[in-house]
Amino acid sequence: MFSEKVTLVNPQGFHMRPASLLVGEVGKYDATVTIVRNGAEIPGNSLMAIMAAGIKCGEEIEIRAEGAQEAEAGRAVVDFIAAGMGD
Amino acid sequence: MEFKGTAASAGIGIGSVVVVEEPVLEYVSSTVEDTAAEAERLGAAIENYIEYTNEQAAVMRESVGEKEAEILIGHVVMISDPYMKGEMVKLIEGGMCAEDALVQICDMFATMFEATGDELTMQRATDVRDVKTGVLAELLNKRPVDMGTLPLGSIVVTHDLTPSMTAGIRPGAVEAVITETGGLTSHSAILARAMEIPAVLSIAGVCHRLADGDQVIVDGSTGVVTVDPTEEQLEAAREAQAAFIAERAELVKFIGCRSVTASGEQVELFANIGKPEDAAQAMERDAEGIGLFRTEFLFMDSTSMPTEDQQFEAYKKAALICKNKPLIIRTLDIGGDKEIEYMGLEREDNPFMGFRAIRYCLAREDVYRTQLRALLRASAFGEIRIMVPLVTCVDELTAVKALVKRYMQEFDQEGVAYNPDIQIGVMVETPAAAVIADLLAEEADFFSIGTNDLTGYTMCADRGNDKVRYLYSTCNPAVLRSIRNVISAGNAAGIQVGMCGESAADPMLVPLWIAFGLGEYSVSATSVLATRKAISLWTKDEACALAEKVMQLKTATEVYDALQEAAR
Numbered sequence: 181m182f183s184e185k186v187t188l189v190n191p192q193g194f195h196m197r198p199a200s201l202l203v204g205e206v207g208k209y210d211a212t213v214t215i216v217r218n219g220a221e222i223p224g225n226s227l228m229a230i231m232a233a234g235i236k237c238g239e240e241i242e243i244r245a246e247g248a249q250e251a252e253a254g255r256a257v258v259d260f261i262a263a264g265m266g267d
Numbered sequence: 268m269e270f271k272g273t274a275a276s277a278g279i280g281i282g283s284v285v286v287v288e289e290p291v292l293e294y295v296s297s298t299v300e301d302t303a304a305e306a307e308r309l310g311a312a313i314e315n316y317i318e319y320t321n322e323q324a325a326v327m328r329e330s331v332g333e334k335e336a337e338i339l340i341g342h343v344v345m346i347s348d349p350y351m352k353g354e355m356v357k358l359i360e361g362g363m364c365a366e367d368a369l370v371q372i373c374d375m376f377a378t379m380f381e382a383t384g385d386e387l388t389m390q391r392a393t394d395v396r397d398v399k400t401g402v403l404a405e406l407l408n409k410r411p412v413d414m415g416t417l418p419l420g421s422i423v424v425t426h427d428l429t430p431s432m433t434a435g436i437r438p439g440a441v442e443a444v445i446t447e448t449g450g451l452t453s454h455s456a457i458l459a460r461a462m463e464i465p466a467v468l469s470i471a472g473v474c475h476r477l478a479d480g481d482q483v484i485v486d487g488s489t490g491v492v493t494v495d496p497t498e499e500q501l502e503a504a505r506e507a508q509a510a511f512i513a514e515r516a517e518l519v520k521f522i523g524c525r526s527v528t529a530s531g532e533q534v535e536l537f538a539n540i541g542k543p544e545d546a547a548q549a550m551e552r553d554a555e556g557i558g559l560f561r562t563e564f565l566f567m568d569s570t571s572m573p574t575e576d577q578q579f580e581a582y583k584k585a586a587l588i589c590k591n592k593p594l595i596i597r598t599l600d601i602g603g604d605k606e607i608e609y610m611g612l613e614r615e616d617n618p619f620m621g622f623r624a625i626r627y628c629l630a631r632e633d634v635y636r637t638q639l640r641a642l643l644r645a646s647a648f649g650e651i652r653i654m655v656p657l658v659t660c661v662d663e664l665t666a667v668k669a670l671v672k673r674y675m676q677e678f679d680q681e682g683v684a685y686n687p688d689i690q691i692g693v694m695v696e697t698p699a700a701a702v703i704a705d706l707l708a709e710e711a712d713f714f715s716i717g718t719n720d721l722t723g724y725t726m727c728a729d730r731g732n733d734k735v736r737y738l739y740s741t742c743n744p745a746v747l748r749s750i751r752n753v754i755s756a757g758n759a760a761g762i763q764v765g766m767c768g769e770s771a772a773d774p775m776l777v778p779l780w781i782a783f784g785l786g787e788y789s790v791s792a793t794s795v796l797a798t799r800k801a802i803s804l805w806t807k808d809e810a811c812a813l814a815e816k817v818m819q820l821k822t823a824t825e826v827y828d829a830l831q832e833a834a835r
Contacts, residue, residue: 195387200344226350228376231391234383 182211182245182254190264193236196227198265203227205260211247213257224257270470272445274490275456278465278515279508280443281501282420284481286474289426290409292400298362306356309365312405313352317343319410320401326415341391342398351376366406373399381570389571417441422485424477428455428466436462443485445492447473450730457541459487460793461548463515467492518796522553526788526799528781530806536799537593537789539767543585546594549792553799556593558715558789559654559767560585562638563601571609572634578641586649593650595715595765595789597694598638598667600624600656610634619729624657629666639667640674646686653691654715659699664710667691694767696720701749708760715789716753718768722746741770742826747779747818754783765789774801775830781805782814804835 190198206213206224213224217239222229224243235241243261245254299305320343328336345351351372358368373395380392404410414436417423423436424445443465449455450469459466465487470476477483477494484493484504488511493500526536537558538549546557565573565581586594602612602623615621628635642653655667668691678685693700693707696717700707708714718741723730725746728738741747750766757764765787770776772790774797780788781802790798813833820826 192387193385195385196341196344196391203348223350226348228345228348228351228395231388232376232379232383234379234385234388236385 182250183242184254184258185240185242186258186261187240188235188237188261190266191237193239194230194233194265196231199227199230201266202230202257202260205256206253209245209247209249209253209256211245211250211253213253214244214246216242216244268494270445270467270473270476270492270494272467272470272473272490272492273450273456274486274488275449275468276444276459276464276466277488278443278463278511279504280422280465280485280487281504281508282422282442282483284424284477284479284483285412285417285421286477286479287412287414287423287425288474290404290407290411292403292407292409294364294366294403294407296367297364299359299364300362302360302362305365306359308406309355309359309369310352312365312402313346315405316346316398316402319405323413323415326413338394341394342401345394346398346402366403369402369406370399373402386571386574390569393570414441422483424473426474428459436464443467443487445470445473445477445483445485447471450736457791460791461545463793518800521796521799521803524799524803526555526802528802528805528807528810530808532781532807534781534785534802535593535763535765535787536795536802537595537765537767537787538792538795539789540585540792543581543588545792546585546588549795550588550592552792552795554592554792554795556595556650557585557589558593558595558765558787560594560596562596562599563605566599566601566607566610567605569609572637575637575641575644578638579644582642582645582651583648586645586651589649591650593652595652595654595692595713595767596642597654597656598625598642599628599634602627619723625655625663625667626657629663632670635670636674639671640677643671643674643678643685643689644683646689647684651686651689652713653689654694654713655691656694656717657697657720658693658695658707659697661703661706661710664691664693664707668710692762695753696724698725698749701725701753704753704756705759708756708762711762713763713765714753714757715765715767715787716750718746718750718766718770721749721768722770725749740823740827741768741773741776742823742830744818744821744823744826747826751783751818754780754785758784758786763787772798772801774798775827775834777801778805778810778813778833779817779830781807781810801835 203225215222215224217235222233243254243257320339324336324339355368355372359365377392377395380388417440419440421441422443423441426447427449428444428446441464444459446455446468448469455468465485467485467487467490482495484496525533527533535555537556538554539559540546540549540557541561542564565578602618602621604618645651658664690712692713693711694717695701695714722739722741726738726743728735730736730739754764763786766785767789771788772794788798817826817829
């Protein structure tokens, strides 16, 4: 299983646009991606659940990935978040 | 057969009736046995909703714009979330019906969005609820009528024309609108006039008295609806329609002209707007400025208090469209008659005499500070003036001026640009303000008479109440004396006096305003040219002679008759 911590850097946090871009990123790989924040697990393929979590700039979260392409998926998601999610 | 209603938007419409009813999305909760079939029913509803919404977005992109279409695309993105659907299916598998599962999960997400404390996400809660309503309509097979696909020559018959319904209307497809409720100043009327669609309002039960396919003539100038017209009636209506269109075309001649009386007195002719983008239409119609920009939309269209930046952007946008023409922005005018959850306004027995407008703003300095700071920042981008609504005493105005001064000092320290000479004026709409106009004029930079509320408050008559509407007329001597007093007091003090109610555009009343010395007329964008024409038809002497005669009359009926007889 892939697991790595990353800090949100985009000032607006997970609002609709970055959240849907992230879900798009997750969809490219054969892996189940989960965002872990304060012990709570948020499905990485759910725009609604990610937005509802209201994760803000400066927060550290953990990205987990399991499946055939877990390493690629996890890496892509972590890099995407670290790069500011297009904001 | 004929119906008579309120003539709310001029012009003649000829066509066939389409009754548009907002669907009632009620259902009875049930438990399901065949959970697989129920999940499939939900899946089908969601697919239909996505297909329908995508089509709507395509129409919207053509007829309104990319930005509006994006909102609908966002709804599709939300409902396409596999996890959300999965949660609904889980509930269905536990025996819940699809409707309940949908409502429960959507409400849960909407509540979570609202709890995030993040401005952008909180606003999305409204979208989640829109999605819920849309899918529920599919489940119940009660899709709202799509105004965008109405055939040419449609006469829309509906209970009330709401802004959301109007969004889909293609200009040209709808010949006329008939509603069951609403007066001259209702949303329905304002929207119909803005789109130049003839409208007759307030015909009780018309949704049931007319049926799809009925042939009707709608005369938005007289308020008469003729059902199943004879060939002669149709012929006459076609002629009247052509004449009306020609008259409208005639007004085009007044584009680019100054607004002057026949004897050469120049006045200013402004327009009223409700959104920044409306300023563009007002400028197209040759308005010389904006005499009333209502800011309520910022607060109504939001699920949380609009931030200083959001307000600043809206005011700045309007200022840039107006270039350096005057832009009078009215600060928040809201009270217990409007349900805006986040504002903490309680229901009141008598909201129009209660905690509203400037009273609310002065009590909630946090709210007012945000708006006044946004206005000051935007004042660096145009000729913005601040107008204070519902003023009843001098203290309210001095309090606002003190606040503005304090925020200017904040900006001096922050190094933010603003117009240090920004004008602050009073919207004169209460009898109290009219009576102390001379005192207010010493403190105010300008007046703008809000005739709609001034008439209502002076006559103590709600224009929406059928039983007392007969009292609601600007022709009442009490109202006319009030208006004359305000204009004289303002002129004596050397400040600009304008008028921003419906009466400013009434050609019958225009000679009175000329005689009283009104300096600025602010009318709906579609009335700008007609008002310029109305002003051009009178010399000051002629207007004064008529006013002298009219102001001696004792009743509203006598005044009305005299003005009608003299009307040009």
